[in-house]
Amino acid sequence: MSIHNEIKAIILRALPSLTEEIREHVITSLERSGVESIEDLVYVQQEDLKDVLPIIQQRKLLEAFKLETTKVTLDLQILPDESTDTSMSSLSSPQPCTSSSSSSSQASTPCTLSKASQSPNISSKWYENFEIPWDKMPVEVQSAIANSKRPAPDKRRQMIRILADEIRKCENNPTRNECLIIFRNIVKHFPNSFADMTPSGVIIGSGCTSLLCQLKTRIENMNRAGTKNRLRTSKVPGQLHQRPSDSYGCTQFNPELSPEETYETLEQKRQQLETIYRQEGIRSGVKGEVINLMKTTFCLQRRHINQAPSPSIEDMRIQWPYLFTQRGIFIHFELLTDINVLRVLDLSIKECGQGIRKYLQTKSKNKDVQSIVTQDEDGELTLIQLLMAYFDEGIEGLILRADICLFTFT
Structure with missing residues (x-):
């Protein structure tokens, strides 16, 4: 593959919507x-891309370049398939090999996964230098690889x-x-x-969502016995890497009052x-004044929600009518978790949308799903309709349909 096509493939994986x-x-x-080879990508800096890409896309692409130029080697012992009768003791220790970063196929010979030496221009972070302890892995895992x-x-x-134990030696709550x-x-x-893939061998999304979920669940379970606030700190003492995680993944489960309030x-x-609600109704939920007041009163909202005994939904609706609007609940959720729902949903649809659509198109026999698929329409709304049909959810519970009438005045 030419260097042009190799770079193109990397960009496609990092920025599929480009x-x-x-x-x-x-x-x-x-x-x-x-840039004359894949190895040269490690020297690309953000200034080199500032005239062609927005800043966030620059960072994503540089991160992809960094991953692509990270060399990996493996030191695993080849074990026979279970179907063979070869004795374990008859195996000789094979020579280690190096898997190049441009290869997408698995090495058929044994190797040790470890980071190559980093360029002095790249900042050293624990997860960039993290070594997978393959020697501690079960023999069956080594054989499968x-x-x-x-x-x-x-x-x-x-x-x-095993991975969770090793990672927590570097960062307690990554x-x-x-x-x-x-x-x-x-x-x-x-x-x-x-890799997460379909039966036909197509990799789904990033390919590592299931591994990521398993690891995060394991680490969260291990951390449950710890203190309520589990700070994610950088390796430099005194520098806060991210807000503390209060409870259930929230960053502000029980926030403190701001000094001026x-x-x-x-x-x-x-x-x-x-x-405002009594005078102008629910439609005022999009006004700047209401949005600012909802953000300012977030601390009081959490106090009411967390009080014991818990208030009823109806009581909360009376006290906080705008919390039950789309804008209001999105603001509350973002302040609570540091996650912008719409942005994350958009990114997830871009990353996984085509894979989900293709899977439902080829595997699902649901009549409603096939009816939507035959419309041959792309877009976020179509994908949501497909998922709701697949799980037998009524579309009316999420999407409001309205007839648009045009009047002609004479």
């Missing part, structure tokens, strides 16, 4: 900068437990993004053993929201 024109522009810019097969579920869970970088590296070199002033603002 147009062909911009993609070619990026490749041309990289070639003009002197060597034979390009999937490990048994119980052995895979054992592998996750973020999903940090774990994602580790698993992308594993899936990249051993897709047949670990008291519960009395917040109650006055809550009453102000009630007054």
Whole structure:
């Protein structure tokens, strides 16, 4: 494969929504900068892409370049298939080999997964230098990797437990993004053993969602015995890497009052929201004044929700009418978890939408699903309709249909 096509493949994986024109522009810019091989991508900096991509896409692409230029080696002992009668003792210790970063297939010879030395221009972070302890993994997992097969579920869970123990030696509560970088590296070199894929062999999304969920669940369970606030800190003492995780993944489950506010002033603002609702109704939920008041009174909202005994939904609806609007609940959720629902949904649809649609199109026999598929329409709404049909959910519960009438005045 030419360097042009290799770079194009990397960009497609990192930025699938990029147009062909911009993609070619990026490749041309990289070639003009002197990129002659995949290994040269490690020297690309954000300034080299500032004229062709927005800043977030620049960072995503640089992260992809960093992963692609990370060399990986394996030191595993090839074990015979279970169907063979070869004795374990008759195996000789094979020589280690190196798997190049551009190869997407699994190595058929044994190897040790470890990070190559980092360029001095790249900042060193624990997850970038993390070494997978393959020597501690179950023999069955090592054999499955060597034979390009999937490990048994119980052995895979054992592998996750070992990984969780090793990762917590570096970071007690790693973020999903940090774990994602580790698993992308594993899936990249051993897709047949670990990638999430359809029966036809098509990789779903990033290919490592199931591994990521298993690991995060394991770490969260291990951390339950700890303190309520489990800070995610950087390796530099005193620097906060991310907000503390209070409870159930929330960053502000029980927030503190801001210095300039008291519960009395917040109650006055809550009453102000009630007054606006009585005078202008639910449609005022999109007004800037209402949005600002909802953000300001978030602390009081959480206090009411967390009180014991818990208030009824009807009581909350009376006290906080705008909390039951789309804008209001999205604001509350983002302040509670640091997650923008619409942005995450949009990214998830872009990453997994085509895979879900293709799966439902080929595997589902549901009549409603097939009816939507035959319409041959793409888009977020169509994907949501497909999922609701697949799970036998009524579309009326989520989507409101309205007749639009046009009047002609004479």
